[in-house]
Amino acid sequence: MHNTLFVHASPHGKHALGYRLAQKILAKETARNSNVGLIERDLLAAPLSPLTHRYASALASHNIGDSIDAALTESEQLISELEQSDRLLIATPMHNFSVPAALKLWIDHVVRVNRTFIASAEGKQGLLQDRPSTVLVSAGGMLQGDNPQPDFLTPYLTLILNTIGIRNIHFVYLQGLAFGEPAIDKAWQQAQAALIEADVLTNEMP
Structure with missing residues (x-):
């Protein structure tokens, strides 16, 4: 089975435009592959x-x-969700030119030294598999x-995902x-057109 991890961070919840657009993407994935x-x-x-x-103390002492x-249990669950997924879908608002606090906290849980990346003389190296994102x-x-x-959101989130090994990223x-x-x-029409061009959506979808 192929899994998609869908992370969303809008205070508008299921009414958010990004959430609604994500549902169209997920519907297309299901239509293409029921598995x-x-x-x-x-x-x-x-x-x-x-x-x-x-958490900080456990992080400093943890090795591969x-x-x-116990302080890393929640972090481990979030990382496990990434490891179980073949695709990543994030729907987020931009707050004050960057990521919202809720998404930043998710980032701080999953970008973890000696777990999702290692630090070396050549720089940080991601330990997770790349996947379409x-x-x-x-x-x-x-x-x-x-x-x-x-x-600041686009370059920051690009660098963050690259750090843990995810490089196949498409922003809409x-x-x-x-x-x-x-x-x-x-905006709705332009975003859908961009997703159709990237073959993430199709013209036939309502």
Whole structure:
């Protein structure tokens, strides 16, 4: 069975435009292959635990092959979800030009030295398998075209995923959402067109 890990971080939950677009992607995957499983991680409905001094201490002392300290149990579960997946789908808003706090906490749990990457003289080396990854980014402002707003999310999330071994990443933007219904409709159509061009969606889908 092929699994998709779907991570989403919008405070609007299932009403978020990114979530709705992700559902179209998942529907296409199922239509193409009925033997596709879904691992869903809703970072708002089920908030992750904050990192504590116990986590930091366990992180500093953990080596590859060590038994898991209780402080790393949640981190281990999130990493396991990545390891079980063949595709990664992230739907996230842009908050203050970068990732929202809920997604940043997920990152801090899964980007773990001696577990998802190692540090060497040549730099950090990812330990996870690469897999096709799609990131849906929703933003109130414009991220592309004339006079785009700053975007620290794209390079940051690219570097983060590269660090743990994921390099096949495709970003799609739902932009200008703060400018009313016509802008939202345009963003929806443009994002779908980008996904069709990338063969993530098809013209036949409603």
